[in-house]
Amino acid sequence: MSLFRPNVAAMAPYVPGEQPAPGSKVIKLNTNENPYPPSPRVAEAIRAELDAGTAPGERLRLYSDPKALALRQAASENTGFPVDRILHGNGSDELLAMLMRAFVGEGETIAYPYPTYVLYETLAHQQAARIRMVDFARDFALPKELFGCGAKIVFVASPNSPSGTQYDTDELRRLARSLKNGLLVIDEAYVEFAAQNALCLAQEEPNVVVLRTFSKSHSLAGMRLGLLFGPSEIVAGLWKVKDSYNLDRLAIAAGAASLRDPQWTKANCARVVATRERTARSLAALGLDVLPSQSNFLFARTTSARRAEGAYRFLKERGLLIRYFPLRLLDDGLRISIGTDAEMDALLEALKEYLANGQA
Incomplete structure (x- = not known):
């Protein structure tokens, strides 16, 4: 007999891309x-954190800042977003999990186009949520069936993975406004390689959050850093479901340093x-x-x-x-x-x- 919740027992785990063995050519x-x-400033910041204190690495005995204020302040300087509208995560994946925990209950519906980032499906199964997947056409245009679909959360990766296609900001705004009782999550993991971004929607629309990661453009996949930008009310609510010390001291120092070398x-x-x-x-x-x-x-x-x-x-x-x-x-x-x-x-x-x- 399984002790797991039925939905967890039945689900398949997320499978990341293959990682070659150390030393593999x-x-x-x-x-x-x-x-x-x-940026070279990243290694400098990590060394400075390790060298601070009475002995090398002495500060590692202390908990990190649960508010990751140095990172969020650097993000604010970088984007013009107020600090209280920015939340940090252990990669944007943790921020996706926070959103699911905070907004989606058992039996409630999320929606997203298919194919896209597979983790959305995994997180939905963890919550025992219903999934509405709407197939992309061959050109990966944003499906019209997502508009006004009634889901608690609609996830749109822009640029999308695995297609690499991006969606116009005005089209995403129309999508957000069509969701009368739903949240639009714009996952911009790859946006630094694109010609535009939709960060303005997280400032202007009450039901939009935008996610960013340090894994791609900042070359910090090994540090596990992500940021969420959104309305003050949403960010304040997400603090309730955030792990206390979700970023370590070195990650906070590394992320802040990278943001200050745009x-x-x-x-x-x-x-x-x-x-x-x-x-x-x-x-x-x-x-x-x-x-x-x-x-x-x-x-x-x-x-x-x-x-x-x-x-x-x-x-x-x-x-x-x-x-x-x-x-x-x-x-x-x-x-x-x-x-x-x-x-x-x-x-x-x-x-x-x-x-x-x-x-x-």
Whole structure:
């Protein structure tokens, strides 16, 4: 007999992208990490935190600031948002979990387009919530069925993963205003690689929150840092469901330092975008159907699910990790994170070999 709640016993866990063993010689293009290091100020801030006190690392015996004020103040300076309208999380994933705990009860409904970030489904199952998934069309335009759908929360990743497509701010505003008793969560994990963002909606609309992560543009996936921006009333309510000390001392110092070096982040993102555009052209020249991307990855369709899975396995055998999703509407494609120019050249050469050999 299981001691778990029935919904937890029945659910499948979230499966992250494959992590190669330490020391493995692979080119890792499967989890959308930034190929370039974070600002030098990050390491300086971490060293300063470790060196503070009467002995090296002495301050680690103390709890971190539960309010992460240094991080939130830096975010306020960076965005112009008031500090009391910013909340911190252990990655944006924890902020998604807080939103689910705070707003969605058992049997209540969340909605999102499909395919998108799989964690939304996992979190819904944890809450025993109902899910309304609305299929994207082939061009990944925002489905009209989400408007006025009556869900407690509508999740929209913009740019979306795994497609890389982004949604116009005015369209997202119309969506928010159509949700009379619902919250619109705009997940902007990849927005620093895009031409626009929707952060203004979290200032102007009473039912919109915007999430950001440090894992992509700030090159801090290993520090687990995220931010939520929203109306004061919503942010104040979320403090009730936040873990007390959800960020450690080093993460707070690292995130604040990175936010105070925006030029470094912008330069890294510009390098990634330039490589993305070059890679998209090269993939298209190989005959793949490449979706227009506003993120740090590309989604490229092949002619069949068999061919896409074959390409994934062929590349893996040659030390190139990309992401293949054996799922409805995705199984004919490959999601490819943007690495350095040299890494992308290696990928293109291997993919060219696979396609030239007529591999099935």
